[in-house]
Amino acid sequence: xxxxxxxDLLNSTKTLHEVTAKGWVRTFRNNQFIALNDGSTIHNIxxxxxxxxxxxxxxxxxxxxxxxxxxxxxxxxxGSGQKYEIQVTKLEILGDSDPEKFPMQPKKHSLEFxxxxxxxxxxxxxxxAIMRVRSALSFAVHQYFQQKGFYYxxxxxxxxxxxxxxxxxxxxxxxxxxxxxxxxxxxxxxxxDFFGRETNLTVSGQLEGEAYAMALGxxxxxxxxxxxxxxxxxxxxxxxxMIEPEVAFNDxxxxxxxxxxxxxxxxxxxxxxxxxxxxxxxxxxxxxxxxKPLAERSEMALLExxxxxxxxxxxxxxxxxxxxxxxxxxxxxxxxFQYLIEEWGADLQSEHERFLVExxxxxxxxxxxxxAKIKAFYMRLNENxxxxxxxxxxxxxxxxxxxxxxxxxxxxxxxxxLIEKMKTLGIHEEELWWYLDTRRFGSAVHSGFGLGFERLxxxxxxxxxxxxxxxxxxxxxxxxx
Amino acid sequence: xxxxxxxDLLNSTKTLHEVTAKGWVRTFRNNQFIALNDGSTIHNIxxxxxxxxxxxxxxxxxxxxxxxxxxxxxxxxxGSGQKYEIQVTKLEILGDSDPEKFPMQPKKHSLEFxxxxxxxxxxxxxxxAIMRVRSALSFAVHQYFQQKGFYYxxxxxxxxxxxxxxxxxxxxxxxxxxxxxxxxxxxxxxxxDFFGRETNLTVSGQLEGEAYAMALGxxxxxxxxxxxxxxxxxxxxxxxxMIEPEVAFNDxxxxxxxxxxxxxxxxxxxxxxxxxxxxxxxxxxxxxxxxKPLAERSEMALLExxxxxxxxxxxxxxxxxxxxxxxxxxxxxxxxFQYLIEEWGADLQSEHERFLVExxxxxxxxxxxxxAKIKAFYMRLNENxxxxxxxxxxxxxxxxxxxxxxxxxxxxxxxxxLIEKMKTLGIHEEELWWYLDTRRFGSAVHSGFGLGFERLxxxxxxxxxxxxxxxxxxxxxxxxx
Numbered sequence: 012x013x014x015x016x017x018x019d020l021l022n023s024t025k026t027l028h029e030v031t032a033k034g035w036v037r038t039f040r041n042n043q044f045i046a047l048n049d050g051s052t053i054h055n056i057x058x059x060x061x062x063x064x065x066x067x068x069x070x071x072x073x074x075x076x077x078x079x080x081x082x083x084x085x086x087x088x089x090g091s092g093q094k095y096e097i098q099v100t101k102l103e104i105l106g107d108s109d110p111e112k113f114p115m116q117p118k119k120h121s122l123e124f125x126x127x128x129x130x131x132x133x134x135x136x137x138x139x140a141i142m143r144v145r146s147a148l149s150f151a152v153h154q155y156f157q158q159k160g161f162y163y164x165x166x167x168x169x170x171x172x173x174x175x176x177x178x179x180x181x182x183x184x185x186x187x188x189x190x191x192x193x194x195x196x197x198x199x200x201x202x203x204d205f206f207g208r209e210t211n212l213t214v215s216g217q218l219e220g221e222a223y224a225m226a227l228g229x230x231x232x233x234x235x236x237x238x239x240x241x242x243x244x245x246x247x248x249x250x251x252x253m254i255e256p257e258v259a260f261n262d263x264x265x266x267x268x269x270x271x272x273x274x275x276x277x278x279x280x281x282x283x284x285x286x287x288x289x290x291x292x293x294x295x296x297x298x299x300x301x302x303k304p305l306a307e308r309s310e311m312a313l314l315e316x317x318x319x320x321x322x323x324x325x326x327x328x329x330x331x332x333x334x335x336x337x338x339x340x341x342x343x344x345x346x347x348f349q350y351l352i353e354e355w356g357a358d359l360q361s362e363h364e365r366f367l368v369e370x371x372x373x374x375x376x377x378x379x380x381x382x383a384k385i386k387a388f389y390m391r392l393n394e395n396x397x398x399x400x401x402x403x404x405x406x407x408x409x410x411x412x413x414x415x416x417x418x419x420x421x422x423x424x425x426x427x428x429l430i431e432k433m434k435t436l437g438i439h440e441e442e443l444w445w446y447l448d449t450r451r452f453g454s455a456v457h458s459g460f461g462l463g464f465e466r467l468x469x470x471x472x473x474x475x476x477x478x479x480x481x482x483x484x485x486x487x488x489x490x491x492x
Numbered sequence: 493x494x495x496x497x498x499x500d501l502l503n504s505t506k507t508l509h510e511v512t513a514k515g516w517v518r519t520f521r522n523n524q525f526i527a528l529n530d531g532s533t534i535h536n537i538x539x540x541x542x543x544x545x546x547x548x549x550x551x552x553x554x555x556x557x558x559x560x561x562x563x564x565x566x567x568x569x570x571g572s573g574q575k576y577e578i579q580v581t582k583l584e585i586l587g588d589s590d591p592e593k594f595p596m597q598p599k600k601h602s603l604e605f606x607x608x609x610x611x612x613x614x615x616x617x618x619x620x621a622i623m624r625v626r627s628a629l630s631f632a633v634h635q636y637f638q639q640k641g642f643y644y645x646x647x648x649x650x651x652x653x654x655x656x657x658x659x660x661x662x663x664x665x666x667x668x669x670x671x672x673x674x675x676x677x678x679x680x681x682x683x684x685d686f687f688g689r690e691t692n693l694t695v696s697g698q699l700e701g702e703a704y705a706m707a708l709g710x711x712x713x714x715x716x717x718x719x720x721x722x723x724x725x726x727x728x729x730x731x732x733x734m735i736e737p738e739v740a741f742n743d744x745x746x747x748x749x750x751x752x753x754x755x756x757x758x759x760x761x762x763x764x765x766x767x768x769x770x771x772x773x774x775x776x777x778x779x780x781x782x783x784k785p786l787a788e789r790s791e792m793a794l795l796e797x798x799x800x801x802x803x804x805x806x807x808x809x810x811x812x813x814x815x816x817x818x819x820x821x822x823x824x825x826x827x828x829f830q831y832l833i834e835e836w837g838a839d840l841q842s843e844h845e846r847f848l849v850e851x852x853x854x855x856x857x858x859x860x861x862x863x864a865k866i867k868a869f870y871m872r873l874n875e876n877x878x879x880x881x882x883x884x885x886x887x888x889x890x891x892x893x894x895x896x897x898x899x900x901x902x903x904x905x906x907x908x909x910l911i912e913k914m915k916t917l918g919i920h921e922e923e924l925w926w927y928l929d930t931r932r933f934g935s936a937v938h939s940g941f942g943l944g945f946e947r948l949x950x951x952x953x954x955x956x957x958x959x960x961x962x963x964x965x966x967x968x969x970x971x972x973x
Contacts, residue, residue, distance in 0.1 A: 014741060016641060016709070018641065033740070033741045033936070034709070035706075035707070035934045036934075049709045049740070050643075050707050050708035050709035050710075050740075051641055051708075051709050051710070076933045076934045077934050078934035078935060078936040080741075105934075105935070105936045105937070106905070106931070106933075106934045106935030106936050107934075107935075108932075108933040108934045109932075109933075112932070112933075113932075113933045113934075115933075129926075130700075130703040130926040130927075130929060130930065131703075131707075131926075131929060131933070133703070133704055133707040133708065134706075134707040139707065139708065142643060142645065142704070142708065143643055143708070145644075145646075146638075146643040146644040146645070149634075149644045150634055150635075150638045150644065153630075153631055153634050154631075157627075157631045160497060160499065160532055162531075162623060162624055162627040163626075163627040163630045163631065164623070164627070164963055165626075165716070165733055165962065165963060166963065166964065167731065167963070167964040167966060167971070167973065168649070168693075168716045168718075168731055169662075169693075169718075169730070169731050169966050169971055170971065170973075171971040171972060171973070172973070179666075181650070181664050181665065181666055181686070182663075182664070182665050182666065183662050183663070183664060183693065184662065184663050184665065185660075185662055185663065185720045186669070188667070188669065188672050188680045189680075191669050199669045199670075205662070205720055205722075205730065205968060205969075206730075206966070206968070206969060206970060206971035207968075207969040207970070207971075208971060210971050212649075212650075212664065219611070219963065219964060219973060222611040222612075222614070222973075223614055223623070223963065225516075225615075226516070226531050226612075226614040226615040226620065227531035227532075227614065227620065227623065227624070228497070228515070228530045228531035228532050229531075229532070234715070234716065235646070235649045235715065235716065237649075237650075239666045239686055241686075249650070249686065249687075250648065250649055250650050252646055259514070259530070259531075260495060260514045260561075424587070445610075445611040445612075445972075445973055446611075448611060448612060449611065450587070451589075451590075451593070451594075452557045452587075452589040452590075452593075452594045452596075452612070453516045453517075453557045453558050453559035453586075453587045453588070453589045453594075454559060454586070454587030454588075455514070455559040455586045455587050456586070481646065482645055482646060482647065482648070482700065482704065483647065483648040483700060485648060485650050485687070487686060487687070487688075488686075488687060488688040489687060489688070490648075490650055490651065490652040490687035490688075490689060490691045491652060491926075492648065492651075492652070492653070492700060492703075492926055
């Protein structure tokens with residue numbers, strides 16, 4: 012008999028004479044009550060087993076993790092907490108789960124233990140909820156851009172370019188480490204490699220995205236990006252997913268509007284479509300924070316925090332204003348910052364961003380017009396700045412508890428200014444000949460940004476370690492599974 | 493003034509007093525008529541320039557590829573072929589395009605020339621159409637699965653596993669080629685590499701997808717996959733995008749149903765949402781085929797071919813039946829096949845698949861129940877087969893002109909059978925300990941498949957070289973851009 016998803020059974024509008032459910036046993040109480048989960052929802056369906064007419068040997072095999080098929084009547088539940096339950100008439104064990112060996116027993120496991128069992132942690136309520144929310148957020152990303160007439164573009168993962176400078180890159184090669192082909196001068200002969208040149212994993216699809224925006228108008232990417240940086244923190248991954256929209260004819264103000272509207276749309280989508288999972292994650296977070304001293308607990312519960320973001324404008328603050336605020340701030344005067352802010356031009360550290368977002372403004376903040384010196388070569392140089400205080404039309408969006416979630420800019424559309432900037436930084440024109448072509452032929456004002464998808468998932472789920480919001484995290488010394 | 497997308501101007505329900513459009517000049521006729529395109533649609537909007545009151549120098553700068561902003565009245569067009577045009581009152585040149593240098597002149601370019609200019613080919617009608625269709629198909633993939641309650645899972649791109657065996661892999665490393673760290677026995681010390689082990693680019697997310705399906709029930713992946721194979725053909729890429737659904741409790745028949753329903757849904761979505769682009773591509777294909785001898789031309793025009801797939805059931809044929817058909821076929825008897833089919837067990841080559849699909853059945857074909865020996869270790873072994881004629885519950889979907897577009901199977905859910913199979917093939921249990929855990933704890937029947945996204949885009953767009961349906965193709969000796 013065809014089975015029905017547990018989500019659909021629990022959402023049924025009436026009792027049903029005969030239904031079949033298939034899933035994994037979460038708990039089995041009193042030799043009678045199976046809490047069955049099939050991943051379609053965080054909720055289990057209670058399956059009431061006729062234990063008097065079921066073989067003892069079968070009952071013994073019903074343990075946490077066992078896969079079963081149950082058939083029976085969908086009736087109103089006499090127990091509390093669920094509307095319907097299944098009065099089981101037929102029970103089939105599909106796959107056993109030795110309780111002595113199955114690691115995911117119904118008790119509290121440390122997140123670190125669960126990371127070591129990333130293939131099984133998805134069978135817990137917490138990770139089921141996180142990954143369903145992640146899936147909903149992914150879809151919201153596509154739906155938002157497609158409804159607005161943006162085209163999805165797959166920029167290359169393997170790239171011959173290393174000029175983008177967003178971070179350290181991984182090498183991709185088919186050459187052997189032993190007897191590597193060499194040139195006459197003893198250097199490695201990359202002509203013999205698969206692509207006939209040195210290749211790396213992409214750190215950003217932006218430059219290729221720009222080329223596409225200069226033809227399709229409005230595009231977005233959503234794909235994996237990589238950093239070979241030895242950052243063993245709760246905010247960094249060596250492999251993560253990034254969303255990069257790029258829009259022809261948008262200036263920096265349009266870019267900020269787009270980013271804010273986009274972020275609110277996807278959060279709203281999750282709030283509206285994942286309420287059960289988010290309620291569970293909210294409770295989980297409250298429980299977790301009970302262990303912490305009062306001062307370290309969140310001021311708002313998870314759903315309240317999400318509503319707050321939806322209901323309030325992001326605060327737009329120029330870098331120059333931000334520096335003034337930071338210079339005058341108590342932690343700066345009392346020398347509590349690790350990096351004291353002494354003058355205009357300083358790069359902002361995580362501690363400064365957190366102060367601005369969490370202490371000063373207490374809301375998401377868009378910082379813009381950064382010093383040219385601390386930002387990338389492709390960002391649009393502002394006119395009429397004081398010498399030594401040149402700024403670019405960059406923007407970063409900072410979120411409470413997360414830090415930078417978006418980095419973007421209006422792009423330098425003027426060929427001569429761009430070439431001059433590249434020269435200063437030692438980036439060879441020949442290497443980016445095709446990128447420069449976009450400024451040679453029908454150049455135009457355009458803007459875009461990158462949003463680190465896992466940071467968004469962190470924010471929406473209330474998790475605190477980025478390794479817990481991607482199925483199989485890749486970090487220094489870890490590529491298991 | 494805010495500009496409006498050309499798509500929206502052309503779809504306007506009334507004339508408008510003042511509108512602004514921004515885009516790139518496709519052609520400029522009689523010093524008066526600009527055909528302007530902004531990528532939002534394949535159609536240009538005609539902009540009528542008041543040439544008597546426009547400076548000669550400005551008019552000279554309006555050439556193919558130039559980026560301009562035009563403001564004026566949206567009026568009913570007196571010319572044929574368009575409903576509306578803009579009577580320009582204000583014209584601004586945003587970015588010049590030197591006609592001596594801009595490679596995308598309004599004439600016929602070879603596809604090979606366009607590949608060498610992958611950053612600019614998107615400014616042609618053909619590639620604009622292809623990439624808009626590609627984007628629509630991507631969205632249809634997500635919409636189909638999300639509506640059916642599947643969860644999107646991002647399986648890892650960098651993997652420590654090389655046991656999947658779908659093909660040759662690229663190495664990912666942060667180790668240098670010079671002075672590579674070595675163990676005492678002279679081998680490379682991968683403990684010193686970024687991940688502390690050898691790592692590669694994924695060839696498939698299936699195994700990780702299975703682990704997720706055994707908890708979330710219904711999942712799909714959609715991400716880049718890689719093959720380090722020196723296949724310089726029109727059907728292979730070193731980097732391509734793959735869609736891999738995996739469903740708990742589905743058997744092979746369910747799997748075939750899902751694949752067929754899915755493919756029809758996404759094709760239907762493209763037909764309904766990309767009619768202008770598909771009509772253009774249909775005409776393009778007809779023109780191209782005029783160069784060919786009659787016998788080599790397609791029997792159906794593009795849209796007719798797509799309708800045919802939507803309206804007909806895919807033919808389901810067992811491997812054994814297919815072998816009988818092939819053995820008795822004219823090309824086999826006349827020794828026209830390069831690889832003659834002599835006995836059961838032979839691996840099917842592209843020539844055989846094409847014969848079955850294009851000559852014999854003349855419709856999409858699902859081949860199933862392949863000999864165990866020619867298929868992967870994780871496929872479900874059929875019971876009750878003759879010794880020496882063991883089969884597995886594999887399925888391949890073959891499309892006319894494309895060949896294999898889907899490969900899938902019911903998975904081997906029995907731990908002992910799976911381990912035995914791995915032993916035979918020399919795959920170490922320790923390497924796939926986590927995959928075996930999915931069979932150790934609550935194992936269940938489950939199935940899935942992989943669909944090569946670019947092959948689908950090829951089929952829907954009627955293009956014939958896979959390098960023309962991905963923005964920046966990666967092939968042997970080519971990783972430009």
